[in-house]
Amino acid sequence: MGQRVNAPGAPMLAPKDFKSDYKPVWCPGCGDYSVLSAITKALAMLALKPENVAVVSGIGCSSRIPAYTTCYGFHGVHGRALPVATGLKAARPDLTVLVASGDGDGYSIGGNHFLHACRRNLDLTYIVMDNHVYGMTKGQPSPTTEPDWSSKLAPGGTGLREFHPLVIALASGANFIARAYSGDPNGCAALIAEAVRHPGFSFVEVLSPCVTFRPEQREWKTMVHPAPVAATDDPGRAARRLMTDDGFNVGVLYKGKRPAYARANGGNQTVEALACQFRA
Amino acid sequence: MPVPSLEDFMARAYAMELEANERYAQFAEQLDTHNNREVAQMFRKLAAVEALHAKRILEEMGWPSMPALPPAYAWETLEAPETAAFDELHYLMQPMHALEIALKCEQQAQKYFEDIAAGDVPPAVKQAALEMADEEREHVQLIRDWMKRVPQPRPNWDEDPDPPRVTE
Amino acid sequence: MDALGSVSVALAGSGGAGVMTAGNMLLEAASHAGYYGLMTRTSGPQIRGGEAAAMLRISTFPGDGQDDAFHVLAAIDWQNVARFAAELPLAPASLILGDPAAGEPPEVFTKSGARYAPVPLKVTAAEIAGAWPNMVALGVLAGIIGLPAASLEAAARKAMKKGLEPGIAAAQRGYALAAQLPALRLAPPPARSDRWLITGNEAAGYGALRGGVRFVAAYPITPATELLEYLAPALAKVGGTLVQAEDELASINMALGASYGGVPSLTATSGPGLSLMIESLGLGVAAEVPVVVVDVMRTGPSTGIATKSEQADLGTALYGLHGDAPHVVVAPNSLEDCLAATEWAVGLAEALQVPAIVLSDQYLGQARGVVDAPALGSAAVARLTAQGGEGYRRYALTPAGVSPMAIPGTPGATYTADGLEHNERGTPSSQASDHAAQMDKRARKLAQLDPGEAWASVEGEGDTALVTFGSCTGPAREALARNGKGVKLVSLRLLAPAQPERLKKALAGVKRVLVLEQNHSGQFLRYLRAEYDLPGEVKSLRRPGPLPFRPAEIQHALAQWGSA
Structure with a gap:
């Protein structure tokens, strides 16, 4: 994959070595704490060095993650984490690039980028913390919110069916699709590590409860269960499984075999030489 | 739940104590950030207890200061039996709530060790598991005593007259 | 009558007439003969089959402006060409050439008092198997301008991939027909010098490469697309990368991401695309990530007249960013300056760690000219980077306002680039003092810029x-x-x-x-x-x-x- 790993014999880093001393502002009880923990565990498992990892995000609760790590971080504008990560990875294929997002940032304002990042299949790991709500703007419905969830902005519910990120990822060409649960940071860490190892665009949807605006999501812990069958590499079977599962199947659900996006240029001409074509 | 050796058992116990310690420390940090100093302090104390316990395991086993990484065990629960779940925290929580969390964790730990001791394990593991279960039982009692010394949470303790804030 | 310093000719026709191809060859022929030249174009909204006109000015002096009127308007046919009347001003002394088979020239042209001379383009072409009327017209124009026949042939040989021999024969027939038409008496060419034949968009693209750009994110938009299309193969040749983005929101953010990774980056667009990029240009200002956007302006607002020029994005480029967002805006002021100005903009962006907008426009971007070979500047400007070490502060309050930037991969200097206001370390901060200090720092970088001449x-x-x-x-x-x-x-x-x-x-x-x-x-x-x-x-x-x-x-x- 061309990614840098620790030299053999170099001291292994612990998860805490990937955690910065800047304190998260998430609400106590928020699933995102756990996802942060899972990311740091995954990076330790992968024996990466913080300076060779970039964590890119947009705007929202989940997108605060970069600064909470000791990796290189980029906290950009709302919805545009994937393009930033795409540019970074295309220009610097040697880096391990993780992208953090939420259901509002990633599926609504950044929805178009999601489709095209899946399709482009760069070797990125896209971690979306899905809590079915806009938390940072105080509880508006997001693309994954249930149609009957009532809120100030949509009294009585939106009446709109939920967006199905995993199916969309599959249809758009993502090469690895997993669902994780924040309440299981170790399992989540293992899934993230596997996603990083898998070539191409890896999508990890993390069910990450919002205890402030969706306290009922604490019940998710009783609803999640390991995916009953191993990941398939057949998109047709994966589509059927993703379309019909209960939304709480946790594990790797699809592992594709598409080659990752690779740039096909290693030109070494000088810029001066390019002037020839203009000479009259 | 095969536990083939004393080393294996103690490594598990160590990982369990360490994770419990880390989680309490994280809780303390979160509540500090959210200005609930009293409960933060309580979690710091609980973290210290678990750290001590972990340290004792190292000493007993004669292991060097710290294994680089605790072995990753697939616990039968989502996390280690003594680790409090992230979502149990609330920014307005009272000391009693912290102790309720701790009580549950100690009870789970006790049961975990009892289950190992009751299983088909080598005598040395059985012996160690019973000792650990006893220790956890003591902790359970300690927490219960502690609970008698803190006030009952006032009714509607989680009510906040202000709505959540918009930050971005 | 004195010999003319320049002649302006327009060749018009509808789809399939090949006026652009002929126009390009005429420009090549003029260049071959030692003249300066400029070709601009206008066309209808159709993708194929629309009316179009190649507008050329062949001169003894360098320049990229148009003359007051055209000396010659030649048309292969007149279908809808009248739509361009305002762009094709004629004078009483002008000459209108048209194929009698295509009917009389529209009144909107003849009312100028210009003389009409019919030229049998179609019939002449039909005499040669595989020849096209546009080549006859090319020959006629070269003839009345007085370009050497050898230059005409050289241009055809350079440009034509198929039908070369019939094409040359047709051009020669046209060239001979010109003997019966009034000549334009263009002055002899100036002394030979190093010249380039280039469009403004190519010049900007080449300037970007010279400035060190090695990553380009591209979303097509008229009239900036050719700049991106020039860069796609050119970048590959020098080991750079071009990614086609899904929209302009993506292209600007891809450029920011690549630049954050240490690779000088650029994207090119036009007004509507610039509007979409504006939010992220603010991010580039706040996070201090160098990036260059070339705005090849077209008439607006909205889709406006997408194929034509206007200098109306100035306000957006200068003041469109939200918040107080000091940045760089550079405007090339000639076709060849598209090279120097873009190269300069890349250098400024890199040196000041700030977004730079290059305000080109459709006129400069799509004009193709024979220009004096540009004086090429020295090595690309290098960004001030950090080597890492204890207590690295990405946004340190330096006297110059520019602080060393750690490039991912550098140990001991990790930081988070953030659109949130931050302190010197890069940690988000809502403190008034941090905001004031960082605003001062970002303003200071630009205030201290010495652009020289x-x-x-x-x-x-x-x-x-x-x-x-x-x-x-x-x-x-x-x-x-x-x-x-x-x-x-x-x-x-x-x-x-x-x-x-x-x-x-x-x-x-x-x-x-x-x-x-x-x-x-x-x-x-x-x-x-x-x-x-x-x-x-x-x-x-x-x-x-x-x-x-x-x-x-x-x-x-x-x-x-x-x-x-």
Whole structure:
């Protein structure tokens, strides 16, 4: 994959070595704490060095993650984490690039980028913390919110069916699709590590409860269960499984075999030489 | 739940104590950030207890200061039996709530060790598991005593007259 | 009659007529013969089959402006060509050439008093198997201009991949037909010198590469697409990367991501795309990530007239960013300056760790010209980078305002680039003191910029000043070259940060200022009034696109003041 790993014999880093001393502002009880923990565990498992990892995000609760790590971080504008990560990875294929997002940032304002990042299949790991709500703007419905969830902005519910990120990822060409649960940071860490190892665009949807605006999501812990069958590499079977599962199947659900996006240029001409074509 | 050796058992116990310690420390940090100093302090104390316990395991086993990484065990629960779940925290929580969390964790730990001791394990593991279960039982009692010394949470303790804030 | 310093000819026709191909060959032939030249184009909205006109000016002097009128309008057919009448001004002395088989020229052209001469293009072409009327027209035009037949043939050999021999034969027939038509008497070519044949978009693309750009994110938009299409293979040759983005929101953010990774980055767009990129340009300012956006302006607002020029994105480029967001805006003021200005913009972006907008326009971008070989600058400007170490502060409050930037991969210097306000370490902060300090730092970088002579082209002396920017500079220069006594030209190249002290010095002793720009509301005038003190009486000469200014209009406006 061309990614840098620790030299053999170099001291292994612990998860805490990937955690910065800047304190998260998430609400106590928020699933995102756990996802942060899972990311740091995954990076330790992968024996990466913080300076060779970039964590890119947009705007929202989940997108605060970069600064909470000791990796290189980029906290950009709302919805545009994937393009930033795409540019970074295309220009610097040697880096391990993780992208953090939420259901509002990633599926609504950044929805178009999601489709095209899946399709482009760069070797990125896209971690979306899905809590079915806009938390940072105080509880508006997001693309994954249930149609009957009532809120100030949509009294009585939106009446709109939920967006199905995993199916969309599959249809758009993502090469690895997993669902994780924040309440299981170790399992989540293992899934993230596997996603990083898998070539191409890896999508990890993390069910990450919002205890402030969706306290009922604490019940998710009783609803999640390991995916009953191993990941398939057949998109047709994966589509059927993703379309019909209960939304709480946790594990790797699809592992594709598409080659990752690779740039096909290693030109070494000088810029001066390019002037020839203009000479009259 | 095969536990083939004393080393294996103690490594598990160590990982369990360490994770419990880390989680309490994280809780303390979160509540500090959210200005609930009293409960933060309580979690710091609980973290210290678990750290001590972990340290004792190292000493007993004669292991060097710290294994680089605790072995990753697939616990039968989502996390280690003594680790409090992230979502149990609330920014307005009272000391009693912290102790309720701790009580549950100690009870789970006790049961975990009892289950190992009751299983088909080598005598040395059985012996160690019973000792650990006893220790956890003591902790359970300690927490219960502690609970008698803190006030009952006032009714509607989680009510906040202000709505959540918009930050971005 | 004296020999002409330049001749202007237009070749029009509808789809399939091949007027652009013939126009390009005429430009090549002129170049081969030792002349300078310029070709601009206009076309209908159809993707295929629409009416189009190639507009050429062949001259003994360099320049990228159009003349007051065309000496010759040649048409292969007249279908809808009348739509371009405003872009194809004729004079009583002009000549209209048309194929009698295609009917009479429209009244909108003949009312100029221009003489009509029928030329049997179709019939002549039909005499040669595999020949096209556009090649006959090419021969006719080359003939009446007086270009050597050898140049015509050389141009055809260079350009034609198929039908070469019949094409050359047809051009020769046309060339012979010209003997019966009035000749244009173009002066002999100037002494040979190093010349380039290039479009403004290519020049900007090449300038970007010279400036060090090695990552480009591309989303197609007229009239910037050719810039991106030039860069796709060119970047690959020098080991760079181009990614086609899903939209402009993506392209600007991809460029920011790549630049954050240490690779100088660029994207090119036009007005609607610039509007989409604006939010993220603010991010580039706040996070101090260098990036260059070339805006090849077209008429707006909205889709406007997407294929035609206007200088109406000035306000957006200067003031469109949210918050107080100091950044760089550079405007090339000639076709070949697209190279130097873009290269300079890359250097400024890299040196100041700031977004830079290059305001080109459709006229400069899509014009193809024979220009003096540009003087190429020295090595690309390197970004100030950090080597890491204890206590690294990405946004350290340095006296220069520029702080060393750690490139991912550098140990001991990890930080988070953030659009949130932050302290020196890069940690988000909502403290008034951090905001003030970082705002001061970001402003300081630009305030301390010393652009040297590059800030503007200042030409001539006088107590009247003609102040302009961008593609209006060409016709302004020509107006003053004709009769510029007492008039000083100031064409701004660095629009932001504004250089009030420099303009004040340049305008010392000036009593009248004529502000020239191509937009409806006078955006440049308002900018000048906001950022500078203009001496004496100020007048505005402006109109929206798509019609370019012609030198006589500018001369006329100055004459009303009695200065020229």
